[in-house]
Amino acid sequence: MTSIMNCLKIELTLMHRSKWFYAVVVLSLVYFGYRAYGEISSNNPGEAINFTSYVVQAGIFLFLICGVLLTRAETNGDAHEIFLTIPHGFRNKIIGKVLYLFLIVLFYCGCSFLLLAIMYQTIDTPAPFYYNAFLYMVLYWILPFTISGVLGIVAGVVFKSKVVYPILIVMGILLGPLNTIVFISLTRTLPPLLGNIMATMNLGQSDPFRAYHIVYGFPIETFRWITKGLVLIISLLLLFLVSSIRIRYRRLYLAHVGVSLSLIAVLTMVWNVFAPHLDELTSKQAIKSDNTYYAAYNQKSIEINESFEVNRYIMDLSIKNQLKNVVTMSIMSSRSSSQLSFALYHNLVVTNVRWNNQELPFHQEGDTFTIRFPETLLPSTPYEVTVTYQGKTPQRFFANEQAVMLPGYLIWYPVPYTQPIAEYVDKRMVRYYSYPFTNKPNYELHYTGPGKLYSNLIEQTDGTWTGTSSSGITLISGAMEKIVVGDVEIIRPYALYRLSNDLTRDITEIEKMNKEISLLMDSVYKPIQKLFLLETRMTTYTLRLEDQLAIMDVNIMNNNDLSLSMNETLIQYLIAGNVRNFDWERQDENMKDLYTYALSYWITQKNKMMDKDKTYLSGHYSHTVKSFYSDYDATFQRLLRFLDENGSDVTVLKPFFRDWLDQLQETIKVNWDYIEQLLLRYERKGSHAGTSNK
Amino acid sequence: MQELQISSLNMKYGHFQALHDIDLTIQPGIFGLLGPNGAGKSTLMRILTTLHTAHSGSIRYDNINWEHKHAVRKIIGYLPQKFSLYKHIKVKEALSHLATLKGLTENRDELVQKAIAQVNLLDVQDKRIGQLSGGMIRRVGIAQAILGNPRIIIVDEPTAGLDPEERIRLRVILQTLSSSSIVIISSHIVEDIETICEKAAIMYKGKILETGSIEDLKQTANGVIWSIVLEKEQFLTSQDQFKVIHQQTQNGKVKIRVMSHGAPTETALQEEPSLEDAYFHFMQKVER
Numbered sequence: 001m002t003s004i005m006n007c008l009k010i011e012l013t014l015m016h017r018s019k020w021f022y023a024v025v026v027l028s029l030v031y032f033g034y035r036a037y038g039e040i041s042s043n044n045p046g047e048a049i050n051f052t053s054y055v056v057q058a059g060i061f062l063f064l065i066c067g068v069l070l071t072r073a074e075t076n077g078d079a080h081e082i083f084l085t086i087p088h089g090f091r092n093k094i095i096g097k098v099l100y101l102f103l104i105v106l107f108y109c110g111c112s113f114l115l116l117a118i119m120y121q122t123i124d125t126p127a128p129f130y131y132n133a134f135l136y137m138v139l140y141w142i143l144p145f146t147i148s149g150v151l152g153i154v155a156g157v158v159f160k161s162k163v164v165y166p167i168l169i170v171m172g173i174l175l176g177p178l179n180t181i182v183f184i185s186l187t188r189t190l191p192p193l194l195g196n197i198m199a200t201m202n203l204g205q206s207d208p209f210r211a212y213h214i215v216y217g218f219p220i221e222t223f224r225w226i227t228k229g230l231v232l233i234i235s236l237l238l239l240f241l242v243s244s245i246r247i248r249y250r251r252l253y254l255a256h257v258g259v260s261l262s263l264i265a266v267l268t269m270v271w272n273v274f275a276p277h278l279d280e281l282t283s284k285q286a287i288k289s290d291n292t293y294y295a296a297y298n299q300k301s302i303e304i305n306e307s308f309e310v311n312r313y314i315m316d317l318s319i320k321n322q323l324k325n326v327v328t329m330s331i332m333s334s335r336s337s338s339q340l341s342f343a344l345y346h347n348l349v350v351t352n353v354r355w356n357n358q359e360l361p362f363h364q365e366g367d368t369f370t371i372r373f374p375e376t377l378l379p380s381t382p383y384e385v386t387v388t389y390q391g392k393t394p395q396r397f398f399a400n401e402q403a404v405m406l407p408g409y410l411i412w413y414p415v416p417y418t419q420p421i422a423e424y425v426d427k428r429m430v431r432y433y434s435y436p437f438t439n440k441p442n443y444e445l446h447y448t449g450p451g452k453l454y455s456n457l458i459e460q461t462d463g464t465w466t467g468t469s470s471s472g473i474t475l476i477s478g479a480m481e482k483i484v485v486g487d488v489e490i491i492r493p494y495a496l497y498r499l500s501n502d503l504t505r506d507i508t509e510i511e512k513m514n515k516e517i518s519l520l521m522d523s524v525y526k527p528i529q530k531l532f533l534l535e536t537r538m539t540t541y542t543l544r545l546e547d548q549l550a551i552m553d554v555n556i557m558n559n560n561d562l563s564l565s566m567n568e569t570l571i572q573y574l575i576a577g578n579v580r581n582f583d584w585e586r587q588d589e590n591m592k593d594l595y596t597y598a599l600s601y602w603i604t605q606k607n608k609m610m611d612k613d614k615t616y617l618s619g620h621y622s623h624t625v626k627s628f629y630s631d632y633d634a635t636f637q638r639l640l641r642f643l644d645e646n647g648s649d650v651t652v653l654k655p656f657f658r659d660w661l662d663q664l665q666e667t668i669k670v671n672w673d674y675i676e677q678l679l680l681r682y683e684r685k686g687s688h689a690g691t692s693n694k
Numbered sequence: 695m696q697e698l699q700i701s702s703l704n705m706k707y708g709h710f711q712a713l714h715d716i717d718l719t720i721q722p723g724i725f726g727l728l729g730p731n732g733a734g735k736s737t738l739m740r741i742l743t744t745l746h747t748a749h750s751g752s753i754r755y756d757n758i759n760w761e762h763k764h765a766v767r768k769i770i771g772y773l774p775q776k777f778s779l780y781k782h783i784k785v786k787e788a789l790s791h792l793a794t795l796k797g798l799t800e801n802r803d804e805l806v807q808k809a810i811a812q813v814n815l816l817d818v819q820d821k822r823i824g825q826l827s828g829g830m831i832r833r834v835g836i837a838q839a840i841l842g843n844p845r846i847i848i849v850d851e852p853t854a855g856l857d858p859e860e861r862i863r864l865r866v867i868l869q870t871l872s873s874s875s876i877v878i879i880s881s882h883i884v885e886d887i888e889t890i891c892e893k894a895a896i897m898y899k900g901k902i903l904e905t906g907s908i909e910d911l912k913q914t915a916n917g918v919i920w921s922i923v924l925e926k927e928q929f930l931t932s933q934d935q936f937k938v939i940h941q942q943t944q945n946g947k948v949k950i951r952v953m954s955h956g957a958p959t960e961t962a963l964q965e966e967p968s969l970e971d972a973y974f975h976f977m978q979k980v981e982r
Contacts, residue, residue, distance in 0.1 A: 014782055079777065084744075
């Protein structure tokens with residue numbers, strides 16, 4: 001031990017006397033501080049280490065080189081031969097170097113963390129960020145840098161010539177986030193097996209472009225720790241092998257190194273088979289994967305004719321690396337049938353269906369599965385069927401050991417199949433559809449998974465979650481917290497800690513506006529009791545109003561005081577949240593925009609909230625009309641005039657918007673001709689009303 | 695003191711036979727290994743230092759067999775040919791580090807001071823190694839080799855690249871060490887071996903050509919070494935006739951030392967052979 005500590009002391013003395021060491025540390029800390037401050041000053045503490053994927057890649061290269069240089073300290077002359085001829089001399093030197101490497105990694109990462117913590121302090125960052133940033137740095141800085149340094153020492157021991165440097169470049173690419181990027185650019189696409197191996201070898205983030213998801217947090221799942229721990233053990237084992245081979249079996253040195261490397265490759269492959277391989281859940285690639293699926297998925301091939309209801313769900317839900325659910329459904333059909341079709345997200349694979357203590361045959365295809373019953377189910381008779389399924393949810397809506405984001409509008413448990421559950425819109429977007437329950441099923445959920453869980457169901461004292469809902473179950477767990485504002489529970493990412501400085505005012509105004517919109521639209525008023533703020537990265541109309549709950553899409557940009565204060569955008573979200581249904585969703589986006597902009601125009605003008613030139617309708621949409629629908633500019637101008645002239649007349653505008661919305665909720669596509677006809681009809685009514693008023 | 699016994703030692707690099715049935719008995723004192731490049735000196739030295747393992751044969755010292763490398767490493771001190779150590783570390787620190795690695799934790803500072811004194815480096819012990827001359831660095835190498843009083847000290851090409859003054863100083867140091875240890879020196883500089891060693895072996899292409907005391911080795915060339923004094927012009931025209939070992943200009947004339955089994959000229963004088971003469975004599979024989 002004394003020898004090892006003395007070796008460490010020598011390395012530290014050498015480091016202390018090297019002018020380069022301090023220069024590199026100071027410069028890299030300055031760079032880190034500069035970049036982190038940029039994000040932190042934008043109230044974005046999670047993203048403050050987003051860019052560190054590049055630091056990790058650079059660090060991997062740097063520590064690989066550092067490892068080689070450590071071995072070169074003796075091999076530039078024949079000094080290493082002296083250590084080889086001292087009992088345990090070479091071994092102790094190597095251990096001393098590994099310890100030294102670990103110490104400088106700790107020193108550098110410690111300084112960086114300290115710098116980050118000081119910057120966090122300046123913007124009152126919530127406490128969980130400190131802890132999670134610490135874990136992130138251990139997982140993505142300390143372990144990768146140590147592993148790289150150890151592998152650098154291995155390379156330095158094995159390769160004495162300058163050939164080691166091109167080898168280091170290859171190693172650096174393979175070990176860092178660059179590996180996938182390089183291989184994709186080389187092969188155009190990455191075969192799944194190779195992709196998994198690359199992911200296992202990658203010591204940095206799977207997605208170098210985005211580290212922090214405000215619901216998911218940093219990707220610090222258990223398997224990543226196991227993978228990196230395993231790689232560290234393998235690296236140390238490799239170092240032990242090459243250094244002991246070097247001492248004992250010099251004659252067949254390269255052969256032994258080859259055998260050792262093969263053994264390690266086998267070990268890696270074995271882990272590769274057993275690793276859960278959670279993809280980077282927060283990445284653009286993850287979102288793209290669903291787009292690819294639904295772009296190719298032919299919904300039309302599936303017949304939609306179900307006429308049964310599920311009245312009760314009893315779920316035994318377990319979420320670890322993937323979701324597993326045993327769900328018992330009480331079903332009732334409205335007609336005689338011997339088979340029923342359910343909708344279920346395609347990656348959730350049904351493994352077993354039981355009915356009256358017998359296994360039933362079933363067929364799963366895409367987002368549906370059909371159960372064949374051994375007898376005809378009678379109408380209006382309750383039956384119970386139990387379905388077991390497991391798999392991965394869409395990566396956009398994750399469910400694994402770290403976090404859960406299963407909004408009610410995602411079909412993650414079986415519902416009667418009456419409509420597609422998701423459709424491809426464009427390369428940026430897949431649209432997910434809520435199942436329109438006509439009844440209000442009872443739910444009983446037994447949940448095992450990451451805590452703390454937030455849901456629209458109510459947690460009972462025995463840990464069971466129960467409740468009724470016509471809009472499905474929403475389950476959320478992750479980097480979230482609950483705050484209570486009046487009667488409203490807000491479940492928000494703690495990253496949005498600066499969401500508002502007067503939430504009571506904002507929530508009251510939202511509720512007031514929600515009520516007004518419901519009245520104006522003649523829709524059922526759904527008071528918001530729970531508001532879930534989630535980052536789903538949906539691109540349009542990011543508010544869904546369900547039974548007593550609202551799900552609002554947010555991102556880190558919402559971490560400012562004005563995010564929930566009433567404005568025209570929020571009004572539009574509330575409008576869209578109120579009207580959302582399957583056929584509305586499928587209408588032309590510009591036509592939907594025209595409706596929400598027109599309605600929000602009326603509301604803002606009626607309430608004197610803003611100057612009309614600054615509204616979306618007259619300010620923004622008029623440009624859209626001029627650019628894309630110039631033939632209908634006159635119609636658009638008529639619409640504006642009509643709204644201005646009848647702004648104070650609810651008796652005209654309320655049915656006007658009601659009729660317009662009814663048409664938007666039909667399968668027939670609304671177009672400008674319809675708007676013209678609608679205007680024509682209501683202009684007459686307006687003038688009649690005006691005449692009679694006079 | 696014990697003898698170092700090398701028996702039937704063979705070493706191959708692939709198909710190349712680097713050592714061929716080497717048998718040597720090395721007694722306490724300084725023993726030299728002399729031979730041209732590729733003779734196998736370095737291979738033998740590396741086997742002695744445990745850096746390489748022989749394919750067959752044995753090496754023993756006292757009860758220690760070279761198959762047990764760990765035990766061997768406890769009794770040897772080694773100075774490689776291209777010795778250098780961390781340039782930013784002071785002499786005292788470097789030796790203290792090596793002493794610790796050798797397990798000399800008790801009286802370490804005292805032992806280091808003693809080694810530094812033995813190699814006359816007391817004045818520069820607080821200087822960084824990067825600030826020392828080549829000869830001084832070599833002496834640091836000697837100091838580290840003698841730390842812990844090893845019973846066998848192995849020194850590879852100790853004087854290569856040193857100036858005459860430093861060379862003489864190093865020879866003196868090595869001679870001092872031989873009183874308590876076996877010192878094995880490999881060199882292609884015959885003068886080093888002749889000056890320092892008591893015994894030596896001449897190696898060629900992996901074989902021992904001859905081994906014995908320096909005097910015995912010299913005697914192998916007895917009667918074949920002659921000196922001739924020639925005019926310069928005469929030397930230039932006739933030098934191809936002789937196997938010249940050495941030449942020296944004296945008073946405008948050239949005195950040459952030649953190898954010949956009979957008197958090469960009428961004026962030639964028979965000379966006492968040096969180790970260099972004997973070495974050339976052996977090389978002549980094997981190359982013939």
